[in-house]
Amino acid sequence: AASGLSLLPFLFGFCFSSDPTLALWLFLPANFLNQFYAAPSYAVTQGLAQLRMRAVASAIILFVINLVGLGLGPQLVGVLNDLLEAMERGGVAPTTVAYNAAISAFQRVGDWERALALLREMIARGVAPDVVSYSAAIAACGQGQEWKRALALLREMEARGVGPDVVCYSAAISACEKGHQWRRALDLLSEMRLLGIEPNVVSYSAAISACEKR
DSSP: OHHHHHHHHHHHHHHHOSOHHHHHHHHHHHHHHHTTTHHHHHHHHHHHSOGGGHHHHHHHHHHHIIIIIIIIHHHHHHHHHHHHHHHHHTTOOOOHHHHHHHHHHHHHTTOHHHHHHHHHHHHHTTOOOOHHHHHHHHHHHHHTTOHHHHHHHHHHHHHTTOOOOHHHHHHHHHHHHHTTOHHHHHHHHHHHHHTTOOOOHHHHHHHHHHHHTO
């Protein structure tokens, strides 16, 4: 999380710089910081796996990263962008269902920024987000360890008259768990009961995990 935040200034500079040389120099530290997750991931995997299974565990991680993260992820993002652009060129306004599919896809590949940007775009275009829209956006923010944004989305949907359900609350509790916010996770669990929303196994599991990290 720390490396992800620290690479943002370099990444923004790379994207918006008009000087190719400067953009290249800004890209180098951004790419370096972007790979910081690898060492802890492999270390944790090797620590959890049995001695005779460590090679297989490493192979599975590499397979998933390359097939899903580097293979399917960018392709899926490109297809969705092309689909929304084609709908706009054809005079067909994207519907809530189309936006929900795109937001959910970005959530699955861990791109919380694009998921949130699509939510903002649909609101700006007058397309009303529903509980699915917010659930996917909250889950995406949680995966990106953006617990403050996740909670802000939960309050925003309430202000817009979109009633949160157990999926929304579970995603928000999970976001608090990833952000080591155990008190807020328990507050959300209590809030669910007050609103008559019955917590499920995901809600309780996330809250318990949050308390373990206190």
